[in-house]
Amino acid sequence: MDEIEERRHVVLRNLAAHAAPARSRLGLSLDNAARLTCLAPEVIAAIENGSTSTSTLAVATHLALFLGLTELGLPRPRPTGMQ
Numbered sequence: 001m002d003e004i005e006e007r008r009h010v011v012l013r014n015l016a017a018h019a020a021p022a023r024s025r026l027g028l029s030l031d032n033a034a035r036l037t038c039l040a041p042e043v044i045a046a047i048e049n050g051s052t053s054t055s056t057l058a059v060a061t062h063l064a065l066f067l068g069l070t071e072l073g074l075p076r077p078r079p080t081g082m083q
Helices: 002-025 030-037 041-049 057-066
Strands: none
Touching (some): 030 057
């Protein structure tokens, strides 16, 4: 159980740094992102702000993947030739 909780903290910490810029790159408002992910805007805002979040690992991972990030909430590396 501790391993899952630790991973959740890692993902949430990474999302606090990378979720808002990723959402901006996609051109999504907070409301549109919330509607498309079926999450409340307050949940996404709390994750982006790094507020104490009660979000589960599944919710955090779902948001990360929706935003084009890795499962750990980190930006994906650019493909070779696009750097």
